[in-house]
Amino acid sequence: MPELPEVETVRQGLLKLVKGSTIIGVDVYWDRIISGEIHSEDFASQLIGNRIIDINRRGKYLLFNFSHWSMISHLRMEGKYEVSETNEPLKKHTHIVFHLSDGRDLRYLDVRKFGRMTLVPKGEEFTVAGLKTIGPEPISETFDLTFFKKILKQKSRAIKPLLLEQKVVAGLGNIYVDEALFEAEIHPLRPAHSLRPKEVEQLHQSIIDVLRKAVLAGGTTIRSYKHALGKVGNFQVELHVYGKTNEPCTNCGTPIKKIKVAQRGTHICTNCQKLTTKNSLPRS
DNA sequence: GGCAGTGTTACCTC
DNA sequence: AGAGGTAACACTGC
Numbered sequence: 001m002p003e004l005p006e007v008e009t010v011r012q013g014l015l016k017l018v019k020g021s022t023i024i025g026v027d028v029y030w031d032r033i034i035s036g037e038i039h040s041e042d043f044a045s046q047l048i049g050n051r052i053i054d055i056n057r058r059g060k061y062l063l064f065n066f067s068h069w070s071m072i073s074h075l076r077m078e079g080k081y082e083v084s085e086t087n088e089p090l091k092k093h094t095h096i097v098f099h100l101s102d103g104r105d106l107r108y109l110d111v112r113k114f115g116r117m118t119l120v121p122k123g124e125e126f127t128v129a130g131l132k133t134i135g136p137e138p139i140s141e142t143f144d145l146t147f148f149k150k151i152l153k154q155k156s157r158a159i160k161p162l163l164l165e166q167k168v169v170a171g172l173g174n175i176y177v178d179e180a181l182f183e184a185e186i187h188p189l190r191p192a193h194s195l196r197p198k199e200v201e202q203l204h205q206s207i208i209d210v211l212r213k214a215v216l217a218g219g220t221t222i223r224s225y226k227h228a229l230g231k232v233g234n235f236q237v238e239l240h241v242y243g244k245t246n247e248p249c250t251n252c253g254t255p256i257k258k259i260k261v262a263q264r265g266t267h268i269c270t271n272c273q274k275l276t277t278k279n280s281l282p283r284s
Numbered sequence: 285g286g287c288a289g290t291g292t293t294a295c296c297t298c
Numbered sequence: 299a300g301a302g303g304t305a306a307c308a309c310t311g312c
Binding site: 002003006060074075076077078112114115116129130164166173174175176219220222223242264265 | 292
């Protein structure tokens, strides 16, 4: 569930449900979800008595602002939160349960157990690996075009894996990077420094547009899960290439092709997104 | 049975 | 040191 728009949708949903609630107990069923220095028993005992003051987001990371601690939470591939009455039986794949003082639970579920939570003292959020080197927020004015141009100019790496690194810009994953590259008509294997200034500008704008629209739509629902928080997105109806293998390109009608780029399934229109054209050869 | 999958990072090698 | 590629994490669904 987890690129920027989905995480933002979860954040907004969670905030409505649990802002101001106090944690009275924590059950950890799969300890490896908890990373960092503060672990299982400490993780639970330190959180008891903490109020959920606010929930923020940076890229694909959720930042829980508790009374005395911050918790960094990354959903990775399939992490989900849900809020249930404490007496409701636990669903399969429930790994962490935060008991709230009002008789409800905040529960974390994760089929693949890839997600991670890290408890850090307030103010130390950005010492967590992943947040230390994270790039600018694409849907705010911190995503500066001049900076974007400068970084791309000095990277020979293919543009898609570069954008997936989270360092040039935060929040893009496999779905939205394919969509943004399609919208900008750029082949995912183009070396970053081979992009013309016009193309970089277009890509910058496409990243912003795609993510903003997806946030407004509440994210993308790929596989239908029983309603866990945030799984109500509708952006899938606006996708152009992701998951559209063999369907006609909405721009030119050419069937969308699926290729492999940096081990990730990658969807392109071979007509609209050329790898080598006269316009895209590296400058001499 | 086999493989792909909304993500990150540890562990190589150059 | 920095860059880039690959495997690993763990499980489900097609």
